[in-house]
Amino acid sequence: MSTNHEISTLLRSHGLRLTPQRLAVAGLVLPRHTHVTARSVYQQLKNEHPALSMNTVYLTLGQLESCNLLNRFEINGNAVFDSNTLPHDHACCSKCGTIIDLPGAQPELPLLPTALKEWQIYGEQRIWIGLCPACIGTDG
Ligand SMILES: [Zn+2]
Ligand SMILES: [Zn+2]
Structure with a gap:
């Protein structure tokens, strides 16, 4: 497309x-x-x-x-x-804001948090927060 x-x-x-x-x-x-x-x-x-x-x-x-x-x-x-509509997790750099896809990073669903017992859950996505390689070691 x-x-x-x-x-x-x-x-x-x-x-x-x-x-x-x-x-x-x-x-x-x-x-x-x-x-x-x-x-x-x-x-x-x-x-x-x-x-x-x-x-x-x-x-x-x-x-x-x-x-x-x-x-x-x-x-x-x-x-x-996100134009990638397949289920996937993300990692986000807290410094430059870069977001990357982590395809296939959902080996198993985690235990449903107790607070969500009454919910109808369709899926779950994780966002890993950290520094990307380009930002590690740079000042500020
Ligand atoms: Zn970064
Ligand atoms: Zn994505």
Whole structure:
């Protein structure tokens, strides 16, 4: 899935109307495995699409999530959208914010915490927090 035509077909097949903004957001995040926030998408697109607003980016990412084209999780209170929709864990560098995928890192589900006994749990994702190799040993 990489051409504009494929993106258009995909959006249409999910009942999403094709707008230039929607195509720009989808074209940026869907073709590759990436982790984005609404802000990072906005900053990458705002020069090319002056009519684009943060709100539109956020709504569009939410629509793509509703269509199961993106996964969403939270790190430090920020919504992160993930184009890898297979279940996987993450590691996040607390210094530079790099997020990496840990595919197949769920050998077994942990025991359900007692507080979740009444919940209907669909899955579980871990986020490992630490310093990435590039940040170890750097100042600040
Ligand atoms: Zn780092
Ligand atoms: Zn991921």
